[in-house]
Amino acid sequence: MSIRPFRDINRKKTRVINVGNVKIGGDNPISVQSMTNTLTKDVLETVKQINKIEEAGADLVRVSCPDQDSTKSLKEIVKSINIPLIADIHFHYKRAIEAANNGASCLRINPGNIGEKNKIMEVVKAAKDNGCSIRIGVNAGSLEKDILEKFKEPCPEALVESAIRNIEILENEDFFNLKVSVKSSDVFLSIGAYRKLSEKVNYPLHLGITEAGSFLPGTIKSSIGFGSLLLDGIGDTIRVSLSDDPVEEIKVGNEILKSLNLRHRGVKIISCPSCARQAFPVINTVKILEEKLSNIKTPITLSIIGCVVNGPGEASMTDIGITGGGKGNNMLYLSGVQKEKVLSDKIIDRVVEEVQKKAKEIEDQ
């Protein structure tokens, strides 16, 4: 049971591409990705971090490939992970070819940066031979010199012109298995660029507000930027960029999708803010529950409400609900129906038990 979205989002039906076994675009779920910050040539540490990112709910992961040691490592890394890997290539076309040959499912490279046509053709051939897609990643901080001169400053039109230029290079090589991003650290610039690009092309769009900052400001900037675009139906895969652990990027990305009812994985908790009427310590209870329930991937709604003002109402719209009552007489609700009274110090254990039971019930259906 969950609250029906007040407003249905009409997603733009973009072209569908494959990044390994993950389909991006069209009606496919909006995927969430992050990027490792280990040295890719350190296979053990990179695999360890990818496994954590995957466990946190990532669909895709990107790793940096600045040198040959890194692209060589991809062969080993992809054997030990379960999600498709995207190789981040900045300039050198040989790294792109090596990455495609060594198991990358997608290359993040701008063909305009490669230069000579024969080199571009070699990269495209390697991508085609290996079923590898390409992400064109336009960034306001690294626009082509002539585009910057033409528009005087990074603006939505400049980002879109750069994206179209790079798209055309690949299209001229009969390559269409691509997605595009037009990122900036400025929310307005990013939103403007994505909106304009979405009007012009039908390729899936990778959303990002780049270099968004540390956890709190970065989360807020990303939520505003992604939220505006996703509500417009724009966006097929997202990467939240935080100066923080990549696991946090995945958590924030999934929460953004959850809050828009675009994708629901794991337990969605509805809970009170700070308030003196709470009959049990709601804030601490929610913190502990978030941690204890982070392994649940089944979509379940849970309300943790401190008193009867909003408790019964929220409980009627969630799978499992707790409503605070005086003297430890808190009420457990299941599917909106009162089940039993629960003592304050037993809330966490009872809720975990019921969530696990519910998850199993849904999985067995």
Ligand code: SF4
């Ligand atoms: S539901 Fe009760 S405890 Fe929660 S915020 Fe409202 S008044 Fe406070």
